[in-house]
Amino acid sequence: MSRIKPLGVLRVALLWAAVITVGLPLIWVILGSFKSPAELNNPNQLLFVPTLGSWRAVLSSDLIFSAARSLIVGLVTVSISVIVGTMGAYAIARFRAGGSLTRFGILAAQVLPPAVLVFPFLTVAYALRLNGTLVPVIFAHLSFVLPVVTWFLIGFFAAVPKEIEEQARVDGFGRFAAFRLVVLPQVLPGIGAAAIFGFTLSWNDMFYGLILAPSNSTILPVAIAGFNTFRGVELGPMCAAILIAVIPVLIASFFIQRKLVQGISGGAVKF
Amino acid sequence: MSTVNFEKIVKSYGDTSVVRELDLELPDGSFTVLVGPSGCGKTTTLRMLAGLETVTSGRILIGGRDVTKLEPKDRDIAMVFQNYALYPHLSVRENLAFPLRAIQTPKDQVATRVDSVAGPLGLTPLLHRKPKDLSGGQQQRVAIGRAIIRQPSVFLFDEPLSNLDAKLRVEMRTELLQIQRRLGTTALYVTHDQEEAMTLSDCIVVMRDGQIAQQGKPQDVYDHPNSTFVAAFVGSPKMNLMDGTVTDGVFVDDAGFSIGVTNVAAGRFTLGVRPDDILIGLDESSPHRGVVDVVELLGPRAIVSVISHGQNVAAVVEAASMTGIREGATVSLGIRPGSQHLFNQSTGLRVGS
Numbered sequence: 001m002s003r004i005k006p007l008g009v010l011r012v013a014l015l016w017a018a019v020i021t022v023g024l025p026l027i028w029v030i031l032g033s034f035k036s037p038a039e040l041n042n043p044n045q046l047l048f049v050p051t052l053g054s055w056r057a058v059l060s061s062d063l064i065f066s067a068a069r070s071l072i073v074g075l076v077t078v079s080i081s082v083i084v085g086t087m088g089a090y091a092i093a094r095f096r097a098g099g100s101l102t103r104f105g106i107l108a109a110q111v112l113p114p115a116v117l118v119f120p121f122l123t124v125a126y127a128l129r130l131n132g133t134l135v136p137v138i139f140a141h142l143s144f145v146l147p148v149v150t151w152f153l154i155g156f157f158a159a160v161p162k163e164i165e166e167q168a169r170v171d172g173f174g175r176f177a178a179f180r181l182v183v184l185p186q187v188l189p190g191i192g193a194a195a196i197f198g199f200t201l202s203w204n205d206m207f208y209g210l211i212l213a214p215s216n217s218t219i220l221p222v223a224i225a226g227f228n229t230f231r232g233v234e235l236g237p238m239c240a241a242i243l244i245a246v247i248p249v250l251i252a253s254f255f256i257q258r259k260l261v262q263g264i265s266g267g268a269v270k271f
Numbered sequence: 272m273s274t275v276n277f278e279k280i281v282k283s284y285g286d287t288s289v290v291r292e293l294d295l296e297l298p299d300g301s302f303t304v305l306v307g308p309s310g311c312g313k314t315t316t317l318r319m320l321a322g323l324e325t326v327t328s329g330r331i332l333i334g335g336r337d338v339t340k341l342e343p344k345d346r347d348i349a350m351v352f353q354n355y356a357l358y359p360h361l362s363v364r365e366n367l368a369f370p371l372r373a374i375q376t377p378k379d380q381v382a383t384r385v386d387s388v389a390g391p392l393g394l395t396p397l398l399h400r401k402p403k404d405l406s407g408g409q410q411q412r413v414a415i416g417r418a419i420i421r422q423p424s425v426f427l428f429d430e431p432l433s434n435l436d437a438k439l440r441v442e443m444r445t446e447l448l449q450i451q452r453r454l455g456t457t458a459l460y461v462t463h464d465q466e467e468a469m470t471l472s473d474c475i476v477v478m479r480d481g482q483i484a485q486q487g488k489p490q491d492v493y494d495h496p497n498s499t500f501v502a503a504f505v506g507s508p509k510m511n512l513m514d515g516t517v518t519d520g521v522f523v524d525d526a527g528f529s530i531g532v533t534n535v536a537a538g539r540f541t542l543g544v545r546p547d548d549i550l551i552g553l554d555e556s557s558p559h560r561g562v563v564d565v566v567e568l569l570g571p572r573a574i575v576s577v578i579s580h581g582q583n584v585a586a587v588v589e590a591a592s593m594t595g596i597r598e599g600a601t602v603s604l605g606i607r608p609g610s611q612h613l614f615n616q617s618t619g620l621r622v623g624s
Contacts, residue, residue: 167352170321170323172421177373182358
């Protein structure tokens, strides 16, 4: 048996500290969603009779419609981002489109705080009579999801050898067919990961939704914040609603964790 | 019939010309090898024929058809890349069948064609595997199989053997030549390895700085190199080149080595002698003597490096006549009569022998 190394112990300790920091609130939220309002007043109470009251209240409320709206916004945003981002990332990786500056420039919009961007969005949406609909939310989400998805995919495209594409062209296929039949299959796992990552970004965003789509078209994070009412925080239903928002993200992250690292580092390391 | 013609082909990137006014004909069914140091334009020339690089000016004809502006897919060619460029997501069978998909071959025919190509290449038991599960040699065979399956008018090879180990490289070289001979398809092959060029080609084209330095049958190029560049590039070990002066039909090397030459006016020249034509003996009365520096045994022969008058002279000696020739020994040097080559010292061009 190898000796226990002090550095190894430290590493494990740090990892556990991180896990607890992230995990404890989540566990508290899970427990909270099954507690009765009275039991919620005692956050230290670990033993209680579980009740589905909060879940029932949430599932029969408008929150489900908000979740559906978030889903629509996420899916539309991601679909556009993946289609445009795939083409953009391929062009940047293969043809160095726009020079080496593009790779950085593509993320430049991230430097601007959303607070700066949201009012122009609102003004334009109002001028187009699209305020109060999901359309401006989708465009706002595109402003950060599309660059991130593109950035994410550059590394995957750069890793595909140029020769197999040229080989396909010599083997009798046009440029687009070569791209579709040979290049695309190599980056498909990356595209899947990018899509899930982009969806998560859109799904979690509250700021744009809050300002661009209030009242009748609230999206999920905004609806969750709505449990903070003038009568006090409705903790139980809020816990259940938070779980509805978090669980899809958790599951998705689990499936793409490896590609996530590859996508973020692949885009960052190769210049 | 697929003769390939390059007519005054120029390729430049901005102000830099990579290929300059290249004229070259590949006769139908011939095996032509482009060889030269890196950056000489050989790969660019091949890629222009493939359609993967645009042509700045000039025309390329395949079988009399002008293909200069055509897409690669419309040129009826097949290519083998240095790294084989197998499609990683497809099995060996699907890789072989890929070019047939492009021409919408019926399914039953695809299977027969794949089997008939895979058999002779020894790929039949590997058809269901993915490229990453194959050895380098097997990957190479798949790449060759994929090139021959469509029966194209021209084969293009871009240093296809350089990723293989030495033993396999020689085996595949032979196999490649057999396949090309059997199919009778015009082939253009690019390599930086002059030995590969010599053994494979019907016609060897030595390139330098985007131009043809010399072309011809390998033996002719070897026997009559037209410049010091070709003389030094073709043949291994490298030809010995020494600078000297000709006066009254006698070449005198700067180190004092002399030999009679014909038909040459007086002046400065470079004398070239193949290591095979350097005669090493133990004649103590010889005026040309040197000390053996290194002996490299090749089996039946050995390369002997001799330092004579401060110059390094390489000689190839039969192993049988190596008696007395060992590192540190003093030996006599001679030249096989009539084997010398004479080049103009300033231009490097051949002037006589």
